[in-house]
Amino acid sequence: MLITKNIKMADVIHTNYFTLSVLNRFGIELGFADKSVSEVCNQYQVDVAFFLEIVNTFVDKDYFPKKHLQTFSVKLITDYLQKTHHYYHQVKVPEIESLIEQMVNSCYTQKETLVLLKKFFTDYKLELINHTHREEQIVFPYTLALEQVYSSEKPDSSLLKVLETYSIDIFQNEHDNIEEKLFDLKNIIIKYLPQPKDSKLCNKLLYELFNLEQDISDHSRIEEKVLVPKVREMEKEINKRFFKN
Amino acid sequence: MSKTSFIIIEKSYLIRKGMASLIEKIPNTSLIHQFDNEDDIKSLDHLEADFIILNPDLLSTNVLKAIKKIKNNTQLVSISDAAISISKDIDWAGSIFIEDSQNTILNKLNTLIGNRGSTKIKSELPEEISKREADILKNIALGFSNKEIADKLFISAHTVVTHRKNITRKLGIKTVPGLTIYAILNKIIDINDTE
Incomplete structure (x- = not known):
């Protein structure tokens, strides 16, 4: 379903409850009665066009944002992406860690294998941290500098220098598949792990892993379908304007 | 893990979507790509698929060329109005008609997959590593x-x-x-x- 600004915000969640985490990142709280998407967005001072792009990209894998690309700033996108990173590190990852920890503690016969699982996830966590850190230290600053150059008549020469050090193509090439290890972890638990006594914990852990994997893949889609095309457009324009000769 | 893969080449959005949803119903299949016009089909040769489901009306010389470039183990299935006979110089592995019922189409697809993949299906049995x-x-x-x-x-x-x-x-x-x-x-x- 294509979500538009006149749809009730409550129906957005009914359509796909994964959108809850998106609302959360925008700082929108529940209890919006029958207010429409645009009313709720205005109330929380959220850019409606941007909200719609994000939520539609999130809900529909085949959704291709086109029309609104120029209406909101790169800053909005990177702020949102950064909030997602924050959510992974502050909420999701600790949740999963605590579940694994509980499994280790509640189990006596096969502690060893669960400790392995724990180590696997700890390594994964480091990988995730490195991945998001790189985006925040290199990719986002680059895109923000690009936007500054894009919107000024006579950009600072130091800013132009920044632009020469990176390009969005590099990002696209090196944007590795961070979900792969989660996929493995799920499969190990589903197919190979001797089942612990407490299968409830195990199911809960699996559920959380599926959840995180889904969220990360939606997150990557937003980077690739919203951020990358917009930045690429700006790169082209800037090349025409400043680096023509 | 290896799934039977499909490409759909058809102008009509409704038919593409319908075909895609039928393919989705069959276990172990994946739809790699859908094309709706000639221009995109030029990029066809990068793709590998077990089956291409194709509307014969779209068989221009360009499309023919693109299809012939694809590895020869890709099989072609026509999707068309029952009245149109298809007689171009191509080997069709099967044909689906717009007016076929859901079960007819599913049966046709399953037969095609079965015929093709006798070796493939064998290797899908539960496997232990050697x-x-x-x-x-x-x-x-x-x-x-x-x-x-x-x-x-x-x-x-x-x-x-x-x-x-x-x-x-x-x-x-x-x-x-x-x-x-x-x-x-x-x-x-x-x-x-x-x-």
Whole structure:
């Protein structure tokens, strides 16, 4: 379903409850009665066009944002992406860690294998941290500098220098598949792990892993379908304007 | 793990979507791409698929060329109005008509998949890794590179890569740390062997 600004915000969640985490990142709280998407967005001072792009990209894998690309700033996108990173590190990852920890503690016969699982996830966590850190230290600053150059008549020469050090193509090439290890972890638990006594914990852990994997893949889609095309457009324009000769 | 893959080439959005949803109903299939016009079809030769479901009306010389470039183990299935007879110089593996019922179409697709994949289906049976693959897996889990493993076992690096692909396909595990856990759980290596 294509979500538009006149749809009730409550129906957005009914359509796909994964959108809850998106609302959360925008700082929108529940209890919006029958207010429409645009009313709720205005109330929380959220850019409606941007909200719609994000939520539609999130809900529909085949959704291709086109029309609104120029209406909101790169800053909005990177702020949102950064909030997602924050959510992974502050909420999701600790949740999963605590579940694994509980499994280790509640189990006596096969502690060893669960400790392995724990180590696997700890390594994964480091990988995730490195991945998001790189985006925040290199990719986002680059895109923000690009936007500054894009919107000024006579950009600072130091800013132009920044632009020469990176390009969005590099990002696209090196944007590795961070979900792969989660996929493995799920499969190990589903197919190979001797089942612990407490299968409830195990199911809960699996559920959380599926959840995180889904969220990360939606997150990557937003980077690739919203951020990358917009930045690429700006790169082209800037090349025409400043680096023509 | 390897699924039967499809490409749909059809102008009508409704027919494409309908076809896609039918393919989705069949287990172990995947729809790689949908095309709705000639321009995009030029990029066809990058794709690999088991079946191309194609509206014969779209068979211009360009499309023909693009299709012929594709590996010859891709089979063509026509999708058309029942009244139109298809007689271009192409080998059709089957034909689907717009007015076919859901069951008819599903049966046709299943037959096509069955006919084609007799070897493929065999290899989809529950698989255990072979003795040789277990050797390779052991070395992967111990942290050796493809090159090192090749030297140790007196085989080419290329063979190691092939074994690795097969191991990953059989176990459903892609990464080295994942494979390591599998190896420990199945006593292929000892937990103390790592690090």
